[in-house]
Amino acid sequence: MEDIHIQASKNVFIQPQVDFCLADGTCLIKGESFLEETAKFYTPLVAWVRNYPKYGSKIDFTFSLTYFNTSTSKWILLLLAELKKLENNGLEVNATWYYHEDDLDMRDDIADYMADTGLNINLVPFK
Numbered sequence: 001m002e003d004i005h006i007q008a009s010k011n012v013f014i015q016p017q018v019d020f021c022l023a024d025g026t027c028l029i030k031g032e033s034f035l036e037e038t039a040k041f042y043t044p045l046v047a048w049v050r051n052y053p054k055y056g057s058k059i060d061f062t063f064s065l066t067y068f069n070t071s072t073s074k075w076i077l078l079l080l081a082e083l084k085k086l087e088n089n090g091l092e093v094n095a096t097w098y099y100h101e102d103d104l105d106m107r108d109d110i111a112d113y114m115a116d117t118g119l120n121i122n123l124v125p126f127k
Contacts, residue, residue, distance in 0.1 A: 001051055004044065014110075015041060016065060017122060020048055021078070025056040030064040033072040042075035049082045058092040063121075080110060084119040093119070101125035 010039070016031040027049070035041050039059040052059055068076065078122055079120040087093040097108045107123065114121050 001048065004048055012036075014021070014067075015074065016068075018045065020045070022052075022055055024057040025052065027059065027061045028064070029062075032066055035069070038069075038071040038075055042072070042079070046075070046078055046082055047060040049079060049086070051089050053086060053089065056091075057083060058094075059086065060094045060096075061096070062096045062100040066103075066106075073109070077116060080113050080117045080119050080121075084117045087119065095119055096122040096124060098124045098126055101127060 004020040008017040014032045019028040080084040
């Protein structure tokens with residue numbers, strides 16, 4: 001398994017920055033996610049998270065998404081559910097989500113993710 005590094009881009013569709021580091025278990029998804037082929041983009045990320053316990057005992061997952069579309073939302077939920085499974089199996093999981101302090105919809109979405117998965121997410125507002 002290797003690190004995953006994807007540059008953010010804003011062409012016709014918008015993809016977020018992704019940095020998953022195997023050596024220290026840090027994962028970041030940042031920016032905006034408005035993709036045409038959402039499954040193609042997120043499937044390798046979910047697979048990486050599922051396989052991570054073979055390489056480490058702690059994962060620090062950070063979201064800093066300012067916008068995502070409905071199809072991305074489903075994949076975020078899947079990623080968070082996978083993180084909760086890892087936690088249930090004894091892996092130390094730290095999840096953090098940075099969001100704009102005025103974005104009440106985003107805060108509500110994050111609260112829904114926590115309720116749906118049972119995963120605690122540290123909410124960090126920014127200006």
